[in-house]
Amino acid sequence: MVKRSCVFGVVGMVWVVMTLAAIAYATRLALFVAPTENTMLDVQRIFYYHVPTSMLSLLFPYVNFVSSLFYLGWCRRDPLRALTADAVAIAAAEVTVVYSSISLLTGMLWGRAAWGVWWAWDARLTSMLLLWVLYVSYLILRKLSSTGQTQTLAAVLSVFAALDVPIVYISIRLVKYGVYTQHPQPVFGGDSNSGIAPAMMHAFGWNVLGWAMWGISLLLFRYGLERRRQQSEQASALKAIEGSLEIVQ
Amino acid sequence: MQAHHLLASYLLVWLIQGGYAAWIVWQWRRTGKELQPDPADLSPRDEGS
Amino acid sequence: MNRVPRDPSARAEASHPFRKERGMDGAPSYFGCVWCHLQKDLRLEWRSRDSVVGMLFFALLVVIIFSLAFDPTAAVSRQIAGGILWVALLFASFTALNQSWTREQRNRVLDAQRMSPAPVSALFLGKALANMLFVSFIELVLAPLFIVFYNLHALGEGWMMLVIMPLGTWALVCNGTFFAAMGLRTRNRELMLPLILVPISIPALLGMMQATTAVLTGEFEPGPWIRMLAGYNIAFTTACLLLFETVLSAE
Numbered sequence: 001m002v003k004r005s006c007v008f009g010v011v012g013m014v015w016v017v018m019t020l021a022a023i024a025y026a027t028r029l030a031l032f033v034a035p036t037e038n039t040m041l042d043v044q045r046i047f048y049y050h051v052p053t054s055m056l057s058l059l060f061p062y063v064n065f066v067s068s069l070f071y072l073g074w075c076r077r078d079p080l081r082a083l084t085a086d087a088v089a090i091a092a093a094e095v096t097v098v099y100s101s102i103s104l105l106t107g108m109l110w111g112r113a114a115w116g117v118w119w120a121w122d123a124r125l126t127s128m129l130l131l132w133v134l135y136v137s138y139l140i141l142r143k144l145s146s147t148g149q150t151q152t153l154a155a156v157l158s159v160f161a162a163l164d165v166p167i168v169y170i171s172i173r174l175v176k177y178g179v180y181t182q183h184p185q186p187v188f189g190g191d192s193n194s195g196i197a198p199a200m201m202h203a204f205g206w207n208v209l210g211w212a213m214w215g216i217s218l219l220l221f222r223y224g225l226e227r228r229r230q231q232s233e234q235a236s237a238l239k240a241i242e243g244s245l246e247i248v249q
Numbered sequence: 250m251q252a253h254h255l256l257a258s259y260l261l262v263w264l265i266q267g268g269y270a271a272w273i274v275w276q277w278r279r280t281g282k283e284l285q286p287d288p289a290d291l292s293p294r295d296e297g298s
Numbered sequence: 299m300n301r302v303p304r305d306p307s308a309r310a311e312a313s314h315p316f317r318k319e320r321g322m323d324g325a326p327s328y329f330g331c332v333w334c335h336l337q338k339d340l341r342l343e344w345r346s347r348d349s350v351v352g353m354l355f356f357a358l359l360v361v362i363i364f365s366l367a368f369d370p371t372a373a374v375s376r377q378i379a380g381g382i383l384w385v386a387l388l389f390a391s392f393t394a395l396n397q398s399w400t401r402e403q404r405n406r407v408l409d410a411q412r413m414s415p416a417p418v419s420a421l422f423l424g425k426a427l428a429n430m431l432f433v434s435f436i437e438l439v440l441a442p443l444f445i446v447f448y449n450l451h452a453l454g455e456g457w458m459m460l461v462i463m464p465l466g467t468w469a470l471v472c473n474g475t476f477f478a479a480m481g482l483r484t485r486n487r488e489l490m491l492p493l494i495l496v497p498i499s500i501p502a503l504l505g506m507m508q509a510t511t512a513v514l515t516g517e518f519e520p521g522p523w524i525r526m527l528a529g530y531n532i533a534f535t536t537a538c539l540l541l542f543e544t545v546l547s548a549e
Contacts, residue, residue: 031259046258053262072544098269105265106258113254130500137497144490146483152548153480156541157494160473163533164498167526171501174522175508214266221273228280 012220019213026210029203043113050106052208054128056215057099061131061165063219064092064138068158075152083230086151089158091222093138095215100132123172130168134161147233331416335424342401343432349394353436357390358443365447375448380510383444384466384503388496391433391470395478396488398429403482412547422542426475433467453516462513462520465527466506472531473499476538480545502530 030048037044067088074082107125108118119125138157145153326334343349364382368374402408411421444450452459477495481487496503505527512520 042252043254045255049258049262094269098265102262102265105261109254109258109261130497133497133500137494140493141480141490144484144486144493145480146485149483149548152544156480156545156548157498159541160498160534160537163537164501167501167530167533171504171526174526175504218266218270218273221270221277225273225277225280228277232280 015213015220016217019210019217022206022210022213026203026206029206034203035197035199043110046106046110046113048203048207049211050103050110051204052211053099053106054103055208056211057096057103057128057131060092060096060099060215060219061135061162064089064096064135064158065162067092068155068162071151071155072159075155082151084227086155087223087226087230088219089155090142090226091219093135093142093158094222095218096135097132097139098218099215100128100135103128104132123175126172127169130172131165134164326416328417328420331420332424332427335421336427339398339401339425339428340431343428349397350432350435352397353390353394353432354439356393357386357436357440360386360389361440361443361447370448376450376453376514377511379444379448379450380514381507383440383510384507386440387433387437387467388470388499388503390436391429391474392488392492392495394429394432395471395474396481396491398425398475399478399482408482408546418543418546419539422475422479422538426472426538429471429475430468433471434464437463437467450514452513454513454520456513458513458520458524459510461524462506462509462527465524465531466502466509469502469506469527469531469534470495470499472535472538473502476542476545479542498534502527505530 026048030045034045034048036042067085070085071082071089074085104125107128111120111125112118138154138161141157142150142154361382364378364385368378370378402411411418474491474495477498478487478491480494481490484490505523509520509523509527512518512523
């Protein structure tokens, strides 16, 4: 056991070092090397943080959903393994909230600079806000529910949230009123004059990589923390039981 | 106005990401203390009836 | 013609209230169970009437507060009445939903339910249907009030409200009953229900408000919204029925 955790420790450290290096390089590219855009000048550089973060924040909810499914599948048959799935689920939920918060805030800063308004009820902004709200409600359920029930209830809520996300997506696009088409058209896969300048692509690609690696690091560390907490709880429960046994003697 | 936004977003990203990572480390340390064996438990307890 | 048997135990069996709901092998059918639970909730509510009265008054207060907030002219009132109606119903239903499960906690009836062979999702369905009836009753009382307070008459096709109201109500009540059951052993149950229910219900809320506004103002088609609501209901009712047992036995 000691050996395994040593290996994990070393791999973890190497990963973190690589991640920080990637982010440092990506930041340098974003802030200094990438060409300045014509219309928005330097503010456009927010794009290098905002878009990768938004893309990644759509990925972690799936991790939460899949691990919740595993939890529900294992919770009767193999409770100990189910706990690992639960640890992944909460880690993914917290990372989702972190990434979507950053996406919303950097988006608002960009929007203020580009369109003059802090917020607009645009399809994408609203969907991101609702994603954030859904996963905050997941974390609140975790906090408020009684121990012993938390994991199962949270897994069920995760299934509901996963069902909800595509419906939110469809319903927001049905709204024809208001400024629902203000968000800049998709840069990738948009119409014929979309597409990012090749010089910017380099910086953009590195930012996606760097923040993805960071997200995975956060996931791993939060998972480790949750496992540690689970073991601590089990240890104290065991202590309590042993304590009550002594009294009986 | 424009430079402020870039700086603000840059700081924000690091505040949030760094803050979350710091929270994980802090919680890790706190949980570690609970996992360490309590010296009082190692000696035999005198329950008395 | 049913003849009453002489043997006392057989007579008791014959006059047993659940006898009609039993299938060929004597076990209660699924919808028999649902009907029993529904009857139970309706009977309990009829005897105390606290849930319905509370809901009604709360909804009325919400409507009054919104009229103070907006002071609408006839044109504007048509734009906002749809939203206000569903907000009032949403808040009113929170009070009823939490209460509907407190009934099950007295006298350890939930444990009895777990020990019985009756399917657990029948309990959920019966309770959700009961809540549906209560909220629909509130709507019937609230509708004339709305028309009066906001001087409404529908510029679109008014009959569509008969489709929108049940679909919207079921979306709120189905998920609401489910999440209220989730909160059974939570500390701070009354706080948790709105915090969990509203985010999940946002697409449904959007749908019912937009559809109602479409009917009232006649400015756009409610069709897509009604279809979306129907899809939402199918998806989430299925999820609730399948996952209810997991929630109830989450220990």
